[in-house]
Amino acid sequence: MDRPGDAAKTLREQGLAFFGRTTAGQSHEVTNVLNVINELAGLQLDLLEAAAAGGALRLERLAELADKIQRQVARGETIVRFVNRFAHSVDVDEAVFDLGELLPLVVFLCGRPARLARTELEADLPQEPVVVESSPFGVQQAVSLLVDLALRSAAERRRVTVSCHPGDAAVEVRVASDDPVAELEPAQLELARLLAEQIGAAVTAEPDEAGELHRLVLRLPRHRGAGEGPGR
Amino acid sequence: MDPLRVLFVDDEEELVSAVVERLELRGVEAVGATSGEEALRLVEQRQLDVVVLDVKMPGIGGLEVIRRIKARWPRLQVVLLSGHGSEESVEEGMSLGAVDYLQKPVDIDLLLGLLRRAAGRV
Numbered sequence: 001m002d003r004p005g006d007a008a009k010t011l012r013e014q015g016l017a018f019f020g021r022t023t024a025g026q027s028h029e030v031t032n033v034l035n036v037i038n039e040l041a042g043l044q045l046d047l048l049e050a051a052a053a054g055g056a057l058r059l060e061r062l063a064e065l066a067d068k069i070q071r072q073v074a075r076g077e078t079i080v081r082f083v084n085r086f087a088h089s090v091d092v093d094e095a096v097f098d099l100g101e102l103l104p105l106v107v108f109l110c111g112r113p114a115r116l117a118r119t120e121l122e123a124d125l126p127q128e129p130v131v132v133e134s135s136p137f138g139v140q141q142a143v144s145l146l147v148d149l150a151l152r153s154a155a156e157r158r159r160v161t162v163s164c165h166p167g168d169a170a171v172e173v174r175v176a177s178d179d180p181v182a183e184l185e186p187a188q189l190e191l192a193r194l195l196a197e198q199i200g201a202a203v204t205a206e207p208d209e210a211g212e213l214h215r216l217v218l219r220l221p222r223h224r225g226a227g228e229g230p231g232r
Numbered sequence: 233m234d235p236l237r238v239l240f241v242d243d244e245e246e247l248v249s250a251v252v253e254r255l256e257l258r259g260v261e262a263v264g265a266t267s268g269e270e271a272l273r274l275v276e277q278r279q280l281d282v283v284v285l286d287v288k289m290p291g292i293g294g295l296e297v298i299r300r301i302k303a304r305w306p307r308l309q310v311v312l313l314s315g316h317g318s319e320e321s322v323e324e325g326m327s328l329g330a331v332d333y334l335q336k337p338v339d340i341d342l343l344l345g346l347l348r349r350a351a352g353r354v
Contacts, residue, residue, distance in 0.1 A: 024317070031315055031336070032244055038337040039250035046257050046340075068246060116290045156291065 011198055014191065018141045019090070025112045026083045033076040040069050082108045089136040094224060099130040099139075099164050099171060106140050107162055110147045118156040121147065124163040130171055133223045138199040139173075145192050146175040146203070146216040153181040173218040180212040181205060192216070200224055235261040236351055237279060241271040241297070242286040242313060247338075254340050260347070268292030272300060275308065281351040284343070285330075286313045287321040295325055302329040309350040313338070 044065050051057035085105055107123040114121035132139075143162065150160045158178040165172040189205065196203040201220040208214045238260050242248050248264035255262035263278065265271040268291055275283065283301060287294035298310050312325045312333035322333050331350045334343055348354050 028315060028317075032247075035315075035337045036244055036247045036250070039247050039254070042340055043250045043254050046254055050257060072246070116288075118290045 007194060010191075011194060014195070015137070015141060018144065019137075022086060022109050022144070023083065026079055026086075026109065029079050029112055030076055033072050033079065037069055037072050037076075040065050040072070078108075086140070089140060093135055094133065095136055096131060096133045097136055099132055099173070099220075100125050100128075102136060102139060103143065103162055103164055103173065106143045106147065109140075110144055110151075113148065113151055114160065117151045117154065119151055119154045120157075120159040121151070122159065122161050124161050126164060126166065128166075130164050130166045131222075132171055132220055134201075134220060135199050138195065139218075139220065142192065142195040142199065142201065142203070142218055143173055143175070145188075145195060146173075146218060149188055149192065150175045150177040150181055150216060153177055154179045168222075170219050170221045173220060175216045175218075177214055180214055181216060233353070235259055236347055236353060237261045237281045238347055239263050239265060239271060239274055239278070239280050239283045241265045241268070241284065241289070241294075243267065243289045251338060251340070251343075255344070255347075258340070258344055260344070268294070268297040271297055275301060275305065280308060281353075282309045282311055282347050284311045284313055284334075284347070285325075286315075287318050287325055288315065295321060295328060298325055298328045298330055311343075311346050311350055 044062060047057065047061060047065075082105055086109060103125060104123050107121055110121055147160060147162065154160055154177045160178070161174075161176045163174045163176065165174060189203070192203045196218055199220065201218055204217050204219070205213045206215045206217055236259075238255060240248055240251050240255070240262060241264070242251075243266050245266050248266055252262040252264040263274060265274055268289055271283065271285070272292070274280075283297075285294045285297055292300075294312065298312075301308055301310060306329070310325075310330045312322055312330045313336060314322045314333055315336050322330075326333065332346050334346055
Protein backbone atom coordinates (compact mmCIF):
# COMPACT_ATOMS: atom_id res chain seq x y z
CA MET A 1 0.00 0.00 0.00
CA ASP A 2 1.80 3.15 -1.20
CA ARG A 3 -0.11 5.99 0.40
CA PRO A 4 -2.23 6.28 3.54
CA GLY A 5 -5.21 7.31 1.36
CA ASP A 6 -4.93 4.09 -0.63
CA ALA A 7 -4.90 2.03 2.55
CA ALA A 8 -7.96 3.85 3.92
CA LYS A 9 -9.82 3.27 0.64
CA THR A 10 -8.87 -0.40 0.64
CA LEU A 11 -10.05 -0.81 4.23
CA ARG A 12 -13.35 0.96 3.50
CA GLU A 13 -13.96 -1.22 0.45
CA GLN A 14 -12.97 -4.35 2.32
CA GLY A 15 -15.31 -3.45 5.18
CA LEU A 16 -18.23 -3.01 2.81
CA ALA A 17 -17.33 -6.20 0.95
CA PHE A 18 -17.16 -8.15 4.24
CA PHE A 19 -20.51 -6.77 5.37
CA GLY A 20 -22.12 -7.61 2.02
CA ARG A 21 -20.58 -11.07 1.78
CA THR A 22 -21.62 -11.97 5.31
CA THR A 23 -25.21 -10.79 5.04
CA ALA A 24 -25.61 -12.34 1.56
CA GLY A 25 -24.29 -15.67 2.88
CA GLN A 26 -26.68 -15.61 5.81
CA SER A 27 -29.59 -14.70 3.52
CA HIS A 28 -28.82 -17.95 1.66
CA GLU A 29 -28.97 -19.79 4.98
CA VAL A 30 -32.40 -18.26 5.74
CA THR A 31 -33.56 -19.21 2.24
CA ASN A 32 -32.43 -22.79 2.87
CA VAL A 33 -34.55 -22.86 6.03
CA LEU A 34 -37.58 -21.51 4.15
CA ASN A 35 -37.08 -24.06 1.38
CA VAL A 36 -37.07 -26.92 3.89
CA ILE A 37 -40.19 -25.56 5.61
CA ASN A 38 -41.87 -25.27 2.21
CA GLU A 39 -41.26 -28.95 1.50
CA LEU A 40 -42.24 -30.18 4.97
CA ALA A 41 -45.50 -28.20 4.84
CA GLY A 42 -46.08 -29.44 1.28
CA LEU A 43 -45.61 -33.01 2.45
CA GLN A 44 -48.13 -32.47 5.26
CA LEU A 45 -50.65 -31.20 2.70
CA ASP A 46 -49.93 -34.18 0.43
CA LEU A 47 -50.61 -36.58 3.32
CA LEU A 48 -53.84 -34.76 4.22
CA GLU A 49 -54.97 -34.83 0.58
CA ALA A 50 -54.19 -38.55 0.39
CA ALA A 51 -56.26 -39.08 3.56
CA ALA A 52 -59.14 -37.03 2.14
CA ALA A 53 -59.06 -39.34 -0.89
CA GLY A 54 -59.48 -42.36 1.39
CA GLY A 55 -55.89 -43.21 2.30
CA ALA A 56 -54.70 -43.93 5.82
CA LEU A 57 -53.53 -40.97 7.90
CA ARG A 58 -50.95 -41.51 10.60
CA LEU A 59 -51.30 -38.69 13.10
CA GLU A 60 -47.83 -39.31 14.52
CA ARG A 61 -46.40 -38.72 11.02
CA LEU A 62 -48.08 -35.31 10.89
CA ALA A 63 -46.80 -34.53 14.38
CA GLU A 64 -43.28 -35.57 13.33
CA LEU A 65 -43.42 -33.19 10.36
CA ALA A 66 -44.77 -30.36 12.55
CA ASP A 67 -41.87 -30.95 14.93
CA LYS A 68 -39.40 -30.74 12.05
CA ILE A 69 -41.01 -27.47 10.92
CA GLN A 70 -40.68 -26.05 14.43
CA ARG A 71 -37.00 -27.00 14.52
CA GLN A 72 -36.42 -25.27 11.19
CA VAL A 73 -38.19 -22.16 12.51
CA ALA A 74 -35.84 -22.22 15.53
CA ARG A 75 -32.88 -22.59 13.15
CA GLY A 76 -34.13 -19.57 11.18
CA GLU A 77 -34.62 -17.54 14.35
CA THR A 78 -31.04 -18.25 15.42
CA ILE A 79 -29.71 -17.06 12.06
CA VAL A 80 -31.79 -13.88 12.18
CA ARG A 81 -30.72 -13.16 15.79
CA PHE A 82 -27.02 -13.48 14.91
CA VAL A 83 -27.38 -11.46 11.70
CA ASN A 84 -29.18 -8.73 13.65
CA ARG A 85 -26.31 -8.56 16.15
CA PHE A 86 -23.82 -8.46 13.31
CA ALA A 87 -25.73 -5.69 11.50
CA HIS A 88 -25.80 -3.55 14.65
CA SER A 89 -22.07 -4.00 15.21
CA VAL A 90 -21.48 -1.10 12.81
CA ASP A 91 -23.58 1.25 14.96
CA VAL A 92 -20.55 2.35 17.00
CA ASP A 93 -16.91 2.81 16.04
CA GLU A 94 -15.81 1.75 19.47
CA ALA A 95 -17.34 -0.05 22.42
CA VAL A 96 -16.53 -2.02 25.52
CA PHE A 97 -17.55 -5.62 24.86
CA ASP A 98 -16.94 -9.24 25.86
CA LEU A 99 -14.96 -11.28 23.33
CA GLY A 100 -16.64 -14.32 24.88
CA GLU A 101 -19.86 -13.07 23.28
CA LEU A 102 -18.42 -11.63 20.08
CA LEU A 103 -16.28 -14.60 18.99
CA PRO A 104 -19.16 -17.14 18.99
CA LEU A 105 -20.93 -14.71 16.64
CA VAL A 106 -17.91 -14.72 14.31
CA VAL A 107 -17.75 -18.52 14.44
CA PHE A 108 -21.47 -18.71 13.65
CA LEU A 109 -21.18 -16.30 10.71
CA CYS A 110 -18.18 -18.25 9.36
CA GLY A 111 -20.17 -21.49 9.68
CA ARG A 112 -21.42 -21.33 6.10
CA PRO A 113 -17.97 -21.03 4.43
CA ALA A 114 -16.72 -23.72 6.83
CA ARG A 115 -19.56 -26.04 5.85
CA LEU A 116 -18.90 -25.40 2.15
CA ALA A 117 -15.21 -26.17 2.79
CA ARG A 118 -16.31 -29.24 4.80
CA THR A 119 -14.17 -28.12 7.69
CA GLU A 120 -15.23 -28.24 11.31
CA LEU A 121 -15.09 -24.79 12.89
CA GLU A 122 -15.27 -24.44 16.65
CA ALA A 123 -14.77 -21.87 19.40
CA ASP A 124 -12.71 -22.59 22.51
CA LEU A 125 -13.38 -19.74 24.91
CA PRO A 126 -12.66 -19.05 28.59
CA GLN A 127 -15.57 -19.20 31.05
CA GLU A 128 -14.84 -15.70 32.38
CA PRO A 129 -15.74 -12.61 30.29
CA VAL A 130 -12.87 -11.19 28.24
CA VAL A 131 -13.64 -7.50 28.09
CA VAL A 132 -11.93 -5.25 25.55
CA GLU A 133 -12.44 -1.71 24.31
CA SER A 134 -12.30 -1.77 20.53
CA SER A 135 -14.31 -1.70 17.30
CA PRO A 136 -16.77 -4.62 17.37
CA PHE A 137 -17.06 -4.59 13.58
CA GLY A 138 -13.29 -4.27 13.08
CA VAL A 139 -12.60 -7.22 15.38
CA GLN A 140 -15.19 -9.37 13.61
CA GLN A 141 -13.74 -8.47 10.23
CA ALA A 142 -10.17 -9.23 11.29
CA VAL A 143 -11.02 -12.55 12.98
CA SER A 144 -13.27 -13.59 10.06
CA LEU A 145 -10.43 -12.98 7.63
CA LEU A 146 -8.09 -15.12 9.73
CA VAL A 147 -10.72 -17.87 9.83
CA ASP A 148 -11.13 -17.56 6.07
CA LEU A 149 -7.37 -17.91 5.56
CA ALA A 150 -7.27 -20.94 7.86
CA LEU A 151 -10.24 -22.54 6.04
CA ARG A 152 -8.48 -22.12 2.71
CA SER A 153 -5.51 -24.10 3.95
CA ALA A 154 -7.46 -26.79 5.81
CA ALA A 155 -8.14 -30.08 4.09
CA GLU A 156 -11.67 -31.54 4.06
CA ARG A 157 -12.91 -33.11 7.31
CA ARG A 158 -10.29 -31.17 9.31
CA ARG A 159 -10.74 -28.63 12.07
CA VAL A 160 -10.19 -24.92 12.61
CA THR A 161 -10.44 -23.60 16.17
CA VAL A 162 -10.89 -20.01 17.36
CA SER A 163 -9.64 -19.49 20.90
CA CYS A 164 -9.15 -16.53 23.18
CA HIS A 165 -6.22 -15.99 25.57
CA PRO A 166 -6.50 -12.93 27.81
CA GLY A 167 -3.47 -11.10 29.18
CA ASP A 168 -3.24 -7.97 31.28
CA ALA A 169 -2.65 -5.48 28.47
CA ALA A 170 -3.77 -7.48 25.45
CA VAL A 171 -5.82 -10.45 24.37
CA GLU A 172 -4.71 -13.02 21.83
CA VAL A 173 -7.32 -14.42 19.49
CA ARG A 174 -5.80 -17.54 17.98
CA VAL A 175 -7.12 -19.18 14.83
CA ALA A 176 -5.54 -22.61 14.71
CA SER A 177 -5.81 -25.14 11.92
CA ASP A 178 -5.16 -28.89 11.90
CA ASP A 179 -3.23 -28.18 8.69
CA PRO A 180 -0.35 -25.75 8.09
CA VAL A 181 -1.43 -22.31 6.93
CA ALA A 182 1.66 -22.29 4.73
CA GLU A 183 0.03 -21.39 1.43
CA LEU A 184 -0.98 -17.89 2.46
CA GLU A 185 -0.64 -15.33 -0.28
CA PRO A 186 1.32 -12.27 0.89
CA ALA A 187 -1.56 -10.00 -0.19
CA GLN A 188 -3.99 -11.87 2.09
CA LEU A 189 -1.70 -11.57 5.07
CA GLU A 190 -1.06 -7.93 4.25
CA LEU A 191 -4.80 -7.25 4.30
CA ALA A 192 -5.11 -9.03 7.64
CA ARG A 193 -2.32 -6.84 9.00
CA LEU A 194 -3.98 -3.68 7.68
CA LEU A 195 -7.29 -4.67 9.28
CA ALA A 196 -5.51 -5.39 12.55
CA GLU A 197 -3.65 -2.07 12.50
CA GLN A 198 -6.97 -0.31 12.00
CA ILE A 199 -8.07 -1.53 15.44
CA GLY A 200 -4.66 -1.01 17.03
CA ALA A 201 -3.89 -4.73 16.91
CA ALA A 202 -1.28 -6.91 15.22
CA VAL A 203 -1.46 -10.17 13.24
CA THR A 204 1.21 -12.84 13.19
CA ALA A 205 1.49 -16.31 11.71
CA GLU A 206 3.06 -18.57 14.31
CA PRO A 207 4.90 -21.86 13.91
CA ASP A 208 4.23 -24.91 16.07
CA GLU A 209 6.92 -27.07 17.67
CA ALA A 210 7.66 -28.68 14.30
CA GLY A 211 8.18 -25.27 12.73
CA GLU A 212 5.01 -25.42 10.64
CA LEU A 213 2.63 -22.47 10.54
CA HIS A 214 -0.60 -23.77 12.05
CA ARG A 215 -1.76 -20.67 13.84
CA LEU A 216 -2.77 -17.11 13.01
CA VAL A 217 -2.85 -14.75 15.97
CA LEU A 218 -4.58 -11.43 16.43
CA ARG A 219 -3.04 -9.56 19.36
CA LEU A 220 -5.66 -7.08 20.47
CA PRO A 221 -4.95 -4.43 23.12
CA ARG A 222 -7.47 -4.32 25.98
CA HIS A 223 -7.92 -0.59 25.45
CA ARG A 224 -7.76 1.64 22.41
CA GLY A 225 -4.59 3.71 22.54
CA ALA A 226 -2.58 0.85 23.98
CA GLY A 227 -1.90 -0.63 20.55
CA GLU A 228 0.69 0.08 17.94
CA GLY A 229 -1.35 0.78 14.80
CA PRO A 230 -2.99 3.91 13.37
CA GLY A 231 -6.15 3.19 15.37
CA ARG A 232 -4.65 5.04 18.33
CA MET B 233 -45.65 -47.79 -18.00
CA ASP B 234 -42.70 -48.21 -15.63
CA PRO B 235 -42.43 -45.56 -12.95
CA LEU B 236 -40.14 -42.62 -13.52
CA ARG B 237 -36.80 -43.22 -11.73
CA VAL B 238 -35.36 -40.07 -10.19
CA LEU B 239 -32.38 -39.15 -8.03
CA PHE B 240 -32.83 -35.90 -6.08
CA VAL B 241 -29.60 -34.28 -4.79
CA ASP B 242 -29.33 -31.38 -2.33
CA ASP B 243 -27.18 -30.88 0.77
CA GLU B 244 -30.22 -30.09 2.96
CA GLU B 245 -31.12 -33.53 4.32
CA GLU B 246 -34.68 -32.71 5.37
CA LEU B 247 -35.40 -31.05 2.04
CA VAL B 248 -34.22 -34.18 0.22
CA SER B 249 -36.27 -36.61 2.32
CA ALA B 250 -39.42 -34.48 2.00
CA VAL B 251 -39.12 -34.07 -1.79
CA VAL B 252 -38.37 -37.79 -2.23
CA GLU B 253 -41.50 -38.69 -0.24
CA ARG B 254 -43.62 -36.18 -2.18
CA LEU B 255 -42.41 -37.59 -5.49
CA GLU B 256 -43.13 -41.15 -4.29
CA LEU B 257 -46.69 -40.10 -3.39
CA ARG B 258 -46.99 -39.07 -7.07
CA GLY B 259 -45.87 -42.45 -8.35
CA VAL B 260 -42.21 -41.64 -8.95
CA GLU B 261 -39.51 -44.11 -7.90
CA ALA B 262 -37.36 -41.56 -6.08
CA VAL B 263 -34.12 -41.75 -4.17
CA GLY B 264 -32.18 -38.95 -2.48
CA ALA B 265 -28.55 -37.95 -1.91
CA THR B 266 -27.04 -35.14 0.16
CA SER B 267 -23.66 -34.83 -1.54
CA GLY B 268 -22.07 -35.04 -4.97
CA GLU B 269 -20.09 -38.12 -3.92
CA GLU B 270 -23.22 -39.96 -2.75
CA ALA B 271 -25.03 -38.92 -5.94
CA LEU B 272 -22.27 -40.38 -8.14
CA ARG B 273 -22.33 -43.64 -6.14
CA LEU B 274 -26.09 -43.94 -6.66
CA VAL B 275 -25.83 -43.13 -10.37
CA GLU B 276 -23.30 -45.94 -10.63
CA GLN B 277 -25.52 -48.43 -8.78
CA ARG B 278 -29.01 -47.65 -10.06
CA GLN B 279 -31.00 -47.40 -13.23
CA LEU B 280 -32.20 -43.81 -13.38
CA ASP B 281 -34.11 -41.63 -15.83
CA VAL B 282 -33.37 -38.18 -14.37
CA VAL B 283 -31.02 -36.65 -11.79
CA VAL B 284 -32.15 -33.43 -10.09
CA LEU B 285 -29.05 -31.64 -8.89
CA ASP B 286 -28.49 -28.63 -6.65
CA VAL B 287 -25.79 -26.49 -8.25
CA LYS B 288 -24.17 -25.37 -4.98
CA MET B 289 -23.07 -28.11 -2.59
CA PRO B 290 -20.07 -28.68 -0.33
CA GLY B 291 -17.41 -31.02 -1.71
CA ILE B 292 -18.03 -32.10 -5.29
CA GLY B 293 -20.41 -29.38 -6.45
CA GLY B 294 -23.30 -29.75 -8.85
CA LEU B 295 -21.35 -28.62 -11.91
CA GLU B 296 -18.61 -31.18 -11.35
CA VAL B 297 -21.25 -33.88 -10.85
CA ILE B 298 -22.81 -33.00 -14.24
CA ARG B 299 -19.39 -33.19 -15.90
CA ARG B 300 -18.79 -36.65 -14.45
CA ILE B 301 -22.30 -37.89 -15.24
CA LYS B 302 -22.16 -36.66 -18.82
CA ALA B 303 -18.70 -38.15 -19.33
CA ARG B 304 -19.87 -41.65 -18.34
CA TRP B 305 -23.64 -41.67 -18.87
CA PRO B 306 -24.30 -39.10 -21.60
CA ARG B 307 -27.93 -40.18 -22.01
CA LEU B 308 -28.85 -39.70 -18.36
CA GLN B 309 -30.88 -36.51 -18.05
CA VAL B 310 -29.95 -33.85 -15.52
CA VAL B 311 -32.25 -31.11 -14.20
CA LEU B 312 -30.63 -28.34 -12.17
CA LEU B 313 -31.95 -26.95 -8.94
CA SER B 314 -30.86 -23.40 -8.21
CA GLY B 315 -31.21 -20.77 -5.52
CA HIS B 316 -31.07 -17.00 -5.74
CA GLY B 317 -27.82 -15.73 -7.23
CA SER B 318 -26.94 -18.99 -8.99
CA GLU B 319 -27.70 -17.73 -12.51
CA GLU B 320 -24.13 -18.09 -13.76
CA SER B 321 -23.82 -21.62 -12.42
CA VAL B 322 -27.14 -22.55 -14.04
CA GLU B 323 -25.91 -21.19 -17.36
CA GLU B 324 -22.71 -23.20 -17.05
CA GLY B 325 -24.66 -26.29 -16.02
CA MET B 326 -26.91 -25.98 -19.07
CA SER B 327 -23.83 -25.67 -21.28
CA LEU B 328 -22.48 -28.87 -19.68
CA GLY B 329 -25.59 -30.78 -20.75
CA ALA B 330 -28.34 -30.19 -18.17
CA VAL B 331 -31.69 -30.38 -19.91
CA ASP B 332 -33.59 -27.89 -17.72
CA TYR B 333 -33.53 -26.07 -14.40
CA LEU B 334 -35.86 -25.19 -11.55
CA GLN B 335 -35.56 -22.41 -8.99
CA LYS B 336 -36.05 -23.16 -5.29
CA PRO B 337 -38.42 -23.22 -3.45
CA VAL B 338 -39.49 -26.36 -5.25
CA ASP B 339 -42.96 -26.35 -6.79
CA ILE B 340 -43.55 -30.10 -6.69
CA ASP B 341 -45.98 -30.20 -9.61
CA LEU B 342 -43.69 -28.03 -11.73
CA LEU B 343 -40.81 -30.36 -10.85
CA LEU B 344 -42.88 -33.39 -11.81
CA GLY B 345 -43.67 -31.79 -15.19
CA LEU B 346 -39.96 -31.07 -15.79
CA LEU B 347 -39.03 -34.63 -14.84
CA ARG B 348 -41.57 -36.15 -17.23
CA ARG B 349 -40.46 -33.86 -20.05
CA ALA B 350 -36.78 -34.60 -19.37
CA ALA B 351 -37.48 -38.35 -19.49
CA GLY B 352 -39.58 -38.03 -22.65
CA ARG B 353 -42.71 -39.13 -20.78
CA VAL B 354 -44.98 -36.29 -21.96
